[in-house]
Amino acid sequence: MSWTDDTARAALKRLFDTAIRAADPRAILAGHLPEPPEGGRIVVVGAGKSAAVMAAAVEDAWPQEDMSGLVITRYGHAVPTRRIEVVEASHPVPDAAGEAAAARVLAAVQGLTEKDLVLALISGGGSALMALPAPGLTLADKQSVNRALLASGATIQEMNCLRRHLSAIKGGRLATAAHPARVVTLAISDVPGDEPTVIASGPTVPDPSSFAEARALVAHYGIALPPAVAAHLDAAAEETPKPGDPRLARAEYRMIATPQLALEAAAAEARRLGLTPLLLGDALEGEASILGTALAGIARSVRAHGQPVAGPAVLLSGGETTVTIRAGQKPGRGGRNTECLLGLALAASTAPELAENIWALMGDTDGIDGSEANAGALLAPDSLARARQLGLDPRAMLASHDSQSLFDRLGDCIVTGPTLTNVNDFRAILIA
Missing domain, CATH: 3.40.50.10180 (Glycerate kinase, MOFRL-like N-terminal domain)
Structure with a gap:
């Protein structure tokens, strides 16, 4: 399959839907x-x-x-x-x-x-x-x-x-x-x-x-x-x-x-779509933006070296990250999934060969990331460029925990409504 923006977005949404159905x-x-x-x-x-x-x-x-x-x-x-x-x-x-x-x-x-x-x-x-x-x-x-x-x-x-x-x-x-x-x-x-x-x-x-x-x-x-x-x-x-x-x-x-069962269902669907899935684990934790940086490093290795898996591939993971609010800080509109996704985007942007060939979706399987009505968001190769064209500063928005506002302005928030299940966060990174 030739991975265009439309096909990559559709594939990621299909994987997310598959994970949710597996826990219905x-x-x-x-x-x-x-x-x-x-x-x-x-x-x-x-x-x-x-x-x-x-x-x-x-x-x-x-x-x-x-x-x-x-x-x-x-x-x-x-x-x-x-x-x-x-x-x-x-x-x-x-x-x-x-x-x-x-x-x-x-x-x-x-x-x-x-x-x-x-x-x-x-x-x-x-x-x-x-x-x-x-x-x-x-x-x-x-x-x-x-x-x-x-x-x-x-x-x-x-x-x-x-x-x-x-x-x-x-x-x-x-x-x-x-x-x-x-x-x-x-x-x-x-x-x-x-x-x-x-x-x-x-x-x-x-x-x-x-x-x-x-x-x-x-x-x-x-x-x-x-x-x-x-x-x-x-x-x-x-x-x-x-x-x-x-x-x-x-x-x-x-x-x-469980999160693992949902990830396995998504992996099976990825194979049907012509992607090689790599399950990174159902229990990834830590500060959301830092995990995003780490995931970008793995994606870069896939793109540059075909390791630990050759592309086209999708990295799948679950777990629950944290977002630490500093004392006296007034956070913006954010959630742990959009924060992790923005951390991934900024880290990937330092490697042009990766940034041009990566899409990702991160969302909470209950349909609510943080406290607002979005499950998470979708990242495309041009997301940061489009954000800057709108006058947004992605790095400043990450620092102020305002990641949801960025993806909302781009029209890339994922809105499912309440899914009536909950097997934690779902992350899928597609490397073409």
Whole structure:
């Protein structure tokens, strides 16, 4: 195939769509359901950006079963359900709707018996959506900590370690509240490594981390805590349930979609398009713009030396980068994917032979990169030149975390709307 601007853009969008379809709960969830209980109740609970569509998929798979329950999803992510209630709440900073719904979720699983089944539907975003402060803390306390975490540069693993120790429902507490009922969790992973304790802060799995680790993270990132939160961490009055806790003996965890599965689906589609795919990993982390620079270096090697793969090729990766906002800095309109993409563009521009033959798409598989209505953006060989023709300064916009504004002005933002799934970020770099 001759790679023109039109064919390259179309190919990248097709790969992104393929990755999202591979994680669609409507297509994959039914095959992971347990057998319904005999003579017991089915209580469905959950939280995350995919929670509502997961609940609808459960109802479709079990039309004959008597069930009830409540799931929490992000505003704009609800879908019609018949028996399982859907509540919308705020993400990434929690709100009162999420707090009230989380209290109802916790209440729904209490008082059950060994014959009953709790089906927990967990996906990315669940930590903020199901925000129930630990005793002595308020929603305002959790909101303050969440905002500080989002600007700190902490990884998602580190953020959720702290969140678990400020919650009345995360870090295994939802599952212990359901004891002695059987608990089966169906999860869609949005985190590097697919670690269950990190996905939505692990409400149904034991938590090996400690209050001491949470305090160390606060100190490392210099996070200013509300007085009540600092006192709660210092007191360490009630640790999260640990591995081996007998109340979690009947808790089972099933991963139904992961970033790796989505990347493998995209790789298969790339081969059909005549591209050689190279999977760089599903767990790439670090500062977004720095990762963009590193990816440009790999792309340059492909173009110049045919290593580690010969072109035409596509580099595929997933994971979750971070964007660190300096103290006192007022960021522009950006997200981690557009920031990584702009970092890639600037690094590639130093090698003309690469810049003229590279296209890339980076986006969040949930359809929202950052806080606005774009999933990410697409880069073409002439993107920086077109930006400068519009009077934009790409390097200054990267420094001020205003990458989305640049791609928006170019008309190259990717807008999907809520995809109702979430297997983290998707990056595809096409080298012709």
